Amino acid sequence: MLKPGSTIGILGGGQLGRMLAHAAQQLGFDICIFTDEDDSPAARVSAQTFVADYRDAQALAAFAKxxxxVTTEFENVPAETAQALIDAGALVRPSSQALAIAQDRFDEKSFFNAQGIATPRFAAIASQADLDTAIADMGAPAILKTRRLGYDGRGQIRIKTKADAQGAYAQLGAPGILEAFCPFEREVSIIAARGEDGAVAFYDLCENEHAGGILSRTVLPADVKDDVAARGRDAVKKVLDAFDYVGVLTIEFFVMPNGALVANEMAPRVHNSGHWTIEGALTSQFEQHIRAVAGWPLGPTTRVAGIEMLNLIGDDADTWPTLAADPEARLHLYGKRDARTGRKMGHVTKLKLR
Ligand SMILES: Nc1ncnc2c1ncn2[C@@H]1O[C@H](COP(=O)(O)OP(=O)(O)O)[C@@H](O)[C@H]1O
Ligand SMILES: [Mg+2]
Structure with missing residues (x-):
């Protein structure tokens, strides 16, 4: 177990790092951020920050010392970054293997299938010819996504009819994956943690609504049957054990009208759909992640209320005076300097106490 007063390094300086820092501070740890951006949300609440390129070997070695x-709040850290840190003697949690697979949508879905976890049909796309073949085979509607670096619905092209596939590979501009469109009934996520000793703790299933590919609202309890949730937990446990994972991991699923669960993607980190755990669970996902990577026992995940979490995206955050005056709204703002369209600026959690 890392002693209080130890320093936890985080790759990435966004809001997830900021909230991890808040939780780490409660347990007496210092946080040191490594990010390629100046003035990041996490840097402003952390003991120290390295601002350097993720491939800067010298800066990484200094950070490792x-x-x-070292953990991460941002899954698109280059694989060489994790390797450079390991080479410099750092303990990296979760493992670089989990990070690498989660970074590539094709590898990720192949990995799910190898674990016996269902996904939408998919095919790797490295040319317009590949896309034409896959569309002829799979039909439309489908979604063309970049294999790497997509988030919040970016790097995705919806192919509603076969004609939309024309020229779509050039428009994507990077190696891709074509996925059959999944006519789901609802979207859910499962957030879980695995400790150094292999213990696993699950949070209640979250029901998520997206707008324009970005999470907009999370509600608990989710409107799904117990056996659906149990199957989801089994899938998450398989993934955690396969990686000998240490930390918090999230899997997003589609729930089909017949109750089948189809895995969409995983995040090897704390997740936006788990922000409610700050007020709504006995241990927040942020504290849980810090506990896990520090080798501490996991905390209880019990949910204490009904939940509605709303993301504040772009100029939604301008409503902060109203939200600040609303006794039902627990307001979180991430300290981002400008409210660009589609940017996550904060969130609000509303609790319905039982
Ligand atoms: N195969 C699919 N079928 C139906 N909807 C999808 C599919 N893939 C993605 N979506 C929708 O787009 C959203 C964002 O896609 P996702 O793959 O999760 O990318 P991101 O990394 O941007 O979150 C999903 O939450 C879902 O609403
Ligand atoms: Mg997603």
Whole structure:
């Protein structure tokens, strides 16, 4: 177990790092951020920050020396970054293998299938010819996504009819994956943690609504049957064990009208659909992740209320005076300097106490 006073290094300086820092601070740890951006949300609440390129070997070596464990709040950290840190003697949690697979949508879905976890049909797309073949085979509607670096619905092209596939590969501009469109009934996520000792703790299933590919609202309890939730937990446990995972991991699923669960993607980190755990669970996902990577026992995940979490995206955050005056709204703002369209600026959690 890392002693209080130890330093936890975080790759990435966004709001997830900021909320991890808040939780780490409660347990007496210092946070050191590594990010390629100046003035990041996490840097402003952390003991120290390295601002450098993720491939800057010298800066990474210095960071590795400064911290007792390294984790990440941002899954698109280059694979070489994790390797450079390991080479410099750092303990990296979760493992670089989990990070690498979660970074590539094709590898990720192949990995799910190898674990016996269903996904939408998919095919790797490296040319317009590949896309034409896949569309002829799979039909429309379908979604063309970049294999790497997509988030919040970016790097995706919806192919509603076969004609939409024309020229779509050039428009995507990067190696891709074509996925059959999944006519789901609802979207859910399962957030879980695995400790150093292999213990696993699950949060209640979250029901998620997206707008324009970005999470807009999370509600609990989710409107799904117990056996659906149990199957989802089994899938998450398989993934955690396969990676000998240490930390919080999230899997997003589609729930089909017949109750089947189809895995969409995983995030090897804390997740936006788990922000409600700050007020709504006995241990927040942020504290849980810090506990896991520090080798501490996991905390209880019990949910204490009905939940509605609303993301504040772009100029939604301008409503902060109203939200600040609303006794039902627990307001979180991430300290981002400009409210660009589609940017997550904060969130609000509303609790319905039982
Ligand atoms: N195969 C699919 N079928 C139906 N909807 C999808 C599919 N893939 C993605 N979506 C929709 O787009 C959203 C964002 O896609 P996702 O793959 O989760 O990318 P991101 O990494 O941007 O979150 C999903 O939450 C879902 O609403
Ligand atoms: Mg997603």
């Amino acid at each position: 400064r911290v007792d464990v």
